[in-house]
Amino acid sequence: MDILLIILANFIVFALGASIGSFINVVVYRLPAGLSLLFPASRCPHCLTQLKPYDNVPVVGWLWLRGCCRYCQGKISLRYPVVEAVTGLVFLLIFWNFDVSVLTLGYWVFCSWLLALSLIDLDTMTLPNQLTKPGLVMGIAFQAVVGFLPDANWTRLASHLMTAILGAVLGLWLFDAIATVGSIIFGKTVMGGGDAKLAAMMGAWLGWKYLLLAAFVACLLGVSVGGSMIILSQRRWGYKMPFGPFLALGSVITLFGGETILSSYLRLFVNGT
Template structure:
């Protein structure tokens, strides 16, 4: 029997790409658990996955990423309650991000580090969109993890990571404090400050500058568009965490190329 072309010995990259996507989608299923439970201060391990409406314990064959949602037509097998589209969306998004990481780095230590990082950004994005919080249980260990990882890469260095932590957290802290002085309102939560400090730990101070600029640009364009579409005023609360997360992922995939292009404009 002839095997599909992607599994031929001459196509290791295609096979690796499939593996990467499947790994990302499977982990995405666990990310959904984190997104649902962490804001409620619940364990992400116990109890097993279940329907929030009827407490039906989800069987393994009903928990296959993306596919199970399609086969069940987006409803619980037992009670028929609608299952949020967020579940397959998170699985698909994480699968595609993992595929993109494999495409850029291949399997290895760098891939593993950014796989965990990007999965974390998915969790934080969806939690912030729904609850407008960024849990300390993720961001604070993330700062320590990023700083610890910096010791593994001499070309990056722990000093750059440390400066990135201070620059990331300090810059948003100053912005938040200045906004509060001018408007007498809280315009930015402490979670954003800790998140950018975490990003500084991973990417250093240069990464922080890039992320702040791109996140602010994205936030301005999308925020203004949403306000115009919904006919809201400037008091509309839009979480900044997703823009920071998106900007940091752009930095991973295109940051150095964009910075090089910018510095050489007109040269």
């Protein structure tokens, strides 16, 4: 019976995540275009026929229709089920790590926000204020809830709020400074303003310490991927590449492994000296 309950719980979590992933696909498509996120209902991007509920089942619907519209046979992008499946898996990973808790609910929201921002940045090279600003506010609210519960500890609440605010301010100032210095050195814009706002949002959710780690990981990933693309595809140095996805990935890596990474660093390079 316990095994069946565990399987059922994991299925529900994955299905919830996949459903959120389906909505993320809607946000990524409609928000940059200035369209309503709720109306009209989901339609085929080719023939604009409204989809039936059974066509819209996350992952399964795309597989059942073999990646084609039921009505016009137009191809439906593979990205739709991939985003749904990835979101479901991320929800599962968070659930496995943080169990049934406020942290799980909060990190579900945080990672969903990061995924939506990453995909929009990949598509449009922008990080819209409609997501970064509310994401920052929710990060501060999340820290307040975590600090206040479960025993109404006002001291811990103040500490968590200070951590969130310091993290947000540090993220904004740090990336604004990087953008300014980079523009002076290279004589052109090297980083969009949206990256600083995303960093501020990350700082609110993660706190200043883990923000720095996430930013460091993001820079490592960005340099590695960018350098590889230059070598393998013979792109010219200085071509534009969205940095938001790397910041998001750095945040997720820090979320799951930040404590281990920092403790390993302190043990090897600080305590070992």
